[in-house]
Amino acid sequence: AQTVTQSQPEMSVQEAETVTLSCTYDTSESNYYLFWYKQPPSRQMILVIRQEAYKQQNATENRFSVNFQKAAKSFSLKISDSQLGDTAMYFCAFGSGAGSYQLTFGKGTKLSVIP
C-alpha cells in the first residue's frame, strides 16, 4: 500500500515571499502520478498541479512549481510570490498507475499567508 507523508502540519509565509511545502511518499510502483490539491476555508478540493512519474521535467503552473525527486520519493511544492488567496490546506496525493483508481492523500499542511 502506498503512503504519503507531509511532515509540516502548519507553515506561514509573508505575502510576496516564496514557500516550499514538503511531501514524501512510499511506493513500489514505477509508474504513478502525484498531485497537490488546495483546500481553502470553503473546503472545496482544487487541483493545483500534477506530475507524472515518468516525466523527468518538473511540472509548473504559473506561481506553483514542484521539485520531483523520484529516487528520493519526494514531491515538494513551491509557491512563489505568495498571495493572501493562497491561504489554505494543501494536500499531497498519490495516484497509482497500476490499475488502482484511488488517490492516497497526505495529512495536509496548513499554509497561512501573512500580509
Add this chain to the structure above:
Amino acid sequence: EPEVTQTPSHQVTQMGQEVILRCVPISNHLYFYWYRQILGQKVEFLVSFYNNEISEKSEIFDDQFSVERPDGSNFTLKIRSTKLEDSAMYFCASTGLPNTEAFFGQGTRLTVV
C-alpha cells in the same frame, strides 16, 4: 468551466437514519469516486465506480454504504444506518480517465446527532 455538483451542502441526520448524498459528475467523465474527510483529518478514499459497478472500495466502505448511478447524470452515496462516526465531509469526484485530474465537488457536510 465544467464542475462536479453535490447536494445537499449540509445534512444533519439522527443516528440510525438513512442518508443519501447526491452528486452530478462532469458529463463526459467515466470514473466516479467518493472520498471522506473527518474534520481535521486527511481525505480518505471510499469507493470508485466505473461502467455501472464498483471498481475499488476501501475498508471504510462496509455494508452500510452503497453507491448507485440511477440515471445518466446522478451518482449517489447511501449510508444505510448512520453512526456518529460517519460525521464528516463527503466529497464526490470524477475523472475522464483514471489518474488524470480528479475534479472534486464542493462537498457535503454530514452531521450525525
